[in-house]
Amino acid sequence: MPEHTSDVVVIGAGLIGLATAWRLAADGIQVTVCDPTPGSQTSTVAAGMLAPVTEVEYGEDDLLALNLASVAAWPTFAAELEELTGLPAGLHQTGTLSVAYDVDDAAALRRLADYQRRLGLDVEELSGRDARKREPLLATGVSGGVWVPGDHSVDNRQAVAALLRAVELSGATVIRQRVSHVITAGTTAVGVQLDDGDTVRAAHVIGATGPWSSQLEGIPDELRPPVRPVKGEVLRLRVPEAYRPALKHTVRATARGFSVYLVPRPNGELVVGATTSELGYDTRVLAGGVFTLLRDARTVLPITDELELVESIAGLRPATPDNAPILGPSGLDGLLWATGHYRNGVLLTPITAQIIAETVRTGVLPELGKPFLGSRFGQSAEHLR
Ligand code: GLY
Numbered sequence: 001m002p003e004h005t006s007d008v009v010v011i012g013a014g015l016i017g018l019a020t021a022w023r024l025a026a027d028g029i030q031v032t033v034c035d036p037t038p039g040s041q042t043s044t045v046a047a048g049m050l051a052p053v054t055e056v057e058y059g060e061d062d063l064l065a066l067n068l069a070s071v072a073a074w075p076t077f078a079a080e081l082e083e084l085t086g087l088p089a090g091l092h093q094t095g096t097l098s099v100a101y102d103v104d105d106a107a108a109l110r111r112l113a114d115y116q117r118r119l120g121l122d123v124e125e126l127s128g129r130d131a132r133k134r135e136p137l138l139a140t141g142v143s144g145g146v147w148v149p150g151d152h153s154v155d156n157r158q159a160v161a162a163l164l165r166a167v168e169l170s171g172a173t174v175i176r177q178r179v180s181h182v183i184t185a186g187t188t189a190v191g192v193q194l195d196d197g198d199t200v201r202a203a204h205v206i207g208a209t210g211p212w213s214s215q216l217e218g219i220p221d222e223l224r225p226p227v228r229p230v231k232g233e234v235l236r237l238r239v240p241e242a243y244r245p246a247l248k249h250t251v252r253a254t255a256r257g258f259s260v261y262l263v264p265r266p267n268g269e270l271v272v273g274a275t276t277s278e279l280g281y282d283t284r285v286l287a288g289g290v291f292t293l294l295r296d297a298r299t300v301l302p303i304t305d306e307l308e309l310v311e312s313i314a315g316l317r318p319a320t321p322d323n324a325p326i327l328g329p330s331g332l333d334g335l336l337w338a339t340g341h342y343r344n345g346v347l348l349t350p351i352t353a354q355i356i357a358e359t360v361r362t363g364v365l366p367e368l369g370k371p372f373l374g375s376r377f378g379q380s381a382e383h384l385r
Contacts, residue, residue, distance in 0.1 A: 045315025
């Protein structure tokens with residue numbers, strides 16, 4: 001069976017794997033990316049919000065710092081990507097409007113705004129009327145809002161296409177094959193074997209395997225990352241020319257206790273997301289998921305009823321026990337993780353690529369990545385040595 005060699009082999013060609021491969025290849029490092037269907041999974045399904053502020057959760061300070069660093073990195077990342085490829089990277093710096101529907105929703109939004117202010121984040125509380133001044137098609141029942149100028153969005157499908165091109169232009173090799181297992185020699189990862197029997201030998205193996213990370217074969221059980229799939233259903237609607245733009249900014253809403261977000265694209269697409277359910281690797285779109293998304297979207301944006309439903313799709317978020325990614329050394333020499341990005345995969349693409357590329361180049365995980373080692377979940381390879 002043919003044996004390929006490379007400095008680095010990246011398992012998984014979602015946004016994270018592609019961006020990491022691009023950054024390494026751009027530095028003259030020989031990179032091979034393995035994925036049977038590059039860019040086709042979670043990276044394609046996602047709505048593409050860059051939402052470090054509006055999605056901040058109580059007690060996730062390290063994750064907030066990483067998220068803020070990555071939203072700050074997106075403009076340069078996108079500009080470099082566009083310059084190299086001539087393709088749009090999909091970044092839309094529009095700001096985000098969070099809105100509340102009933103009085104309980106408004107109280108919850110105010111509590112969150114207080115917390116965001118205590119963290120020093122840039123948020124501005126608005127009345128329902130002022131929220132509607134920013135987005136005139138919002139329902140008259142919207143009772144309040146918070147304007148967040150630093151949260152944006154990316155057309156993730158454009159970003160995937162541009163990254164695939166960048167990877168090729170930078171001289172990396174993409175092999176459209178599934179990795180059957182990681183090849184080890186003692187406690188060192190030395191490459192991967194593919195489904196067709198070919199092997200890729202490499203000094204560095206990067207697991208950018210998203211929700212499938214815990215399933216990767218060849219890794220000792222005690223070093224498997226605790227990543228589980230969390231399903232999200234997403235709808236894509238088309239706004240007729242006459243109503244464009246239905247929204248100018250990303251809108252996040254809480255409507256009678258339910259969360260929904262609406263992400264407008266310049267081409268008239270409106271992405272509505274997302275459900276959250278723990279059903280293993282099930283990616284069926286359920287009627288109940290479509291119902292709740294449309295119910296909540298039309299509560300805050302009544303014009304939703306007039307839009308064409310062009311797509312319903314489900315993807316799997318790679319979730320970890322603390323909602324933060326797993327980055328850097330795995331416990332197995334030669335294997336680095338770039339996984340577990342849960343709700344923040346699109347957002348964390350530039351900073352993850354930067355952290356992992358620097359770790360490969362220098363052998364040292366940068367300071368910003370240190371809180372995200374898999375060892376925080378008690379994983380250790382000491383007894384294997
Ligand atoms: N960050 C949005 C989501 O995961 O649904």
